[in-house]
Amino acid sequence: MTNFDGVVIGAGHNGLTLAAYLARAGLRIAVLERNHRIGGGCSTDSDQLPGFRLNLHANFYMGMSHCPLIEDLELYRYGFSYIEPPVQQAAAFRDGTCVVIHKDLDKTCASLARFSQQDAATFRELWNTYCVEMRPLLASLLYNAPLPREQLLDRLSGPKAKELLSHAQHDLFSVVRKHFVDERIRTLFTSYMHVITTENVAGAGIVFPAIFANIASFTLPVGGAVSLVNALTRVVEAGGGEVITCADVKEIKVESGRATGVKLADGRFIAGAKFVASAIDFPATVDMAGAELFPEPVREKARSWHWGNHSLVTLHLALKNAPVYRASAFDPDMARAYNVFFGMDNIDEVASCFDDCAAKKFPKVLMGNGACNSQFDPTYAPPGQHSAFWWPFAPYSVDGGPREWDSNRKDYSQRILDYWRIYASNLEGDNLLGTYLFTPLDVERLNSNMRQGAVRMGAYVPNQLGINRPHPLLPGSRTPVEGLYLCGSSSGNGGGVNGAPGYIAANAICDDLALKRSWTPLPPPEWKH
Ligand SMILES: Cc1cc2nc3c(=O)[nH]c(=O)nc-3n(C[C@H](O)[C@H](O)[C@H](O)COP(=O)(O)OP(=O)(O)OC[C@H]3O[C@@H](n4cnc5c(N)ncnc54)[C@H](O)[C@@H]3O)c2cc1C
Secondary structure (H helix, E strand, C coil): CCEEEEEEECCEHHHHHHHHHHHHCCCCEEEECCCCCCECCCCEECCCCCCCCEECCCCCEECHHHCHHHHHCCCCCCCCCEECCCEEEEEECCCCCEEEEECCHHHHHHHHHCCCHHHHHHHHHHHHHHHHHCHHHHHHHHCCCCCCHHHHHHHECCHHHHHHHHHHHCCHHHHHHHHCCCHHHHHHHHHHHHHHCECCCCCHHHHHHHHHHCCCCEEEECCCCHHHHHHHHHHHHHCCCEEECCCCEEEEEEECCEEEEEEECCCCEEEEEEEEEECCCHHHHHHHHCHHHCCHHHHHHHHCCCCCCCEECEEEEEECCCCCEHHHHCCHHHHHCCEEEECCCCHHHHHHHHHHHHCCCCCCCCCEEEECHHHCCHHHCCCCCEEEEEEEEECCCECCECCHHHHCHHHHHHHHHHHHHCCECCCCHHHEEEEEEECHHHHHHHCCCCHHHCCCCCCECHHHCHHHCCCCCCHHHECCCECEEECCCCCCCCCCCCCHHHHHHHHHHHHHHCCCCCCCCCCCCCECC
């Protein structure tokens, strides 16, 4: 069958989210994936360390309890579930101390108060504001098309909205300094801000409230990151659609100004009678449709798209026993923490890591986060064993070029492992069963739209955030080409596993085609007090 109501390019979670919603609205959709397996940034590998499940990209699914997909698409019924560990995050320091973030606010404040009473009080205030009071607003902002500044200011007023928007005056370091005083706590929050790989530039501080809102809602997908895209696929198929692998789209066919389907590398043409949606990166989409169909400012933006200064290099370990962190002696909850940060002891070290990445050097200070998933879901490792990973920040081009990742794989693995051992005492001898290094070059190889190892399909800089993602002339996922929509992470509200770009595009297509929805869209953002 090559005739569908709609064609979606890319079977990552955003393409599949769009397809699943529209399948629910009665359309027959084809989702085309160039790789032999689906998932994009939601992939789980079981081949590299046989018996161990490795989430090669996304591991921490954040804010799932505010994600409309779960209930709208009945994802539990289609096989997706997640675990939200009670001890959410911990940052370990070289002197053996640590800060621990719990789901329980009082326990978190007690941990912070060991370093600073003032920061504990500030955390409580921020929690009440962004994790409770303004949480529905933040979900509305994420799951609605970004608005131009004037319209946003019309909708958000009052002192709390003003405070929220004031974060745009800051870079990442100054936004953390604005809120916290203790050096360790500042160090934790600066690295936490980088969890979504925001660049440290003026204006990037605007992401603070949204990231803070998720500070205690990190979840682990049961059975592997891929379980989300598998569930979405089942929804698409239940609606009569198809998810087709090894389908490398080379061209978006535009006839009389309207997108009518796509051409594959093997010459096949797949027609989409009502729409074509692209879940791959914005510059590639412009090229596939024909740059001449877009106004010059959009073409220029596509040509100069910023992929980001830093990516992630992941060392996966197969272990007999879970890592034992030295800081567990300071706080036993360290041993139960899900998302674990280490590598940086102060803000200067955080800054030096990002400077080295920007200078395309393997960082002297390795810092980042990781987890031992099998501690929470035993299916991530063979019975009685464990899988753990740590992903320090790293540049795509390293020490002379991206190929250096291949030439020096063994050496880089060893350097990362040696660094990890400073914090964990048992990563050696009989306890260490195997290692696998997944580099920024591997990120790009596996996922052609994560160019230069781009974790978010395009850097988080003010010029690529909000209404600027990808460009104000392409509002709400629509393009100047009739019937052509954007639904990947370089559109909407960006990357991360939340399905927002797919959800926003699904609602835009429903509006344009006057389809009856089986769900109620999240209300537009509004705050008036
Ligand atoms: C190392 C790493 C760690 C990360 N960790 C997290 C995390 O913990 N939490 C989190 O929320 N996010 C994380 N992310 C980001 C997250 O993985 C992405 O933001 C998200 O998966 C993007 O989803 P998407 O559907 O927009 O795009 P993708 O997942 O990139 O999907 C696009 C799909 O399109 C396919 N494609 C490309 N070109 C073509 C073509 N020509 N024809 C057909 N198909 C094509 C690709 O193969 C891919 O499958 C991480 C990313 C990386 C790299």
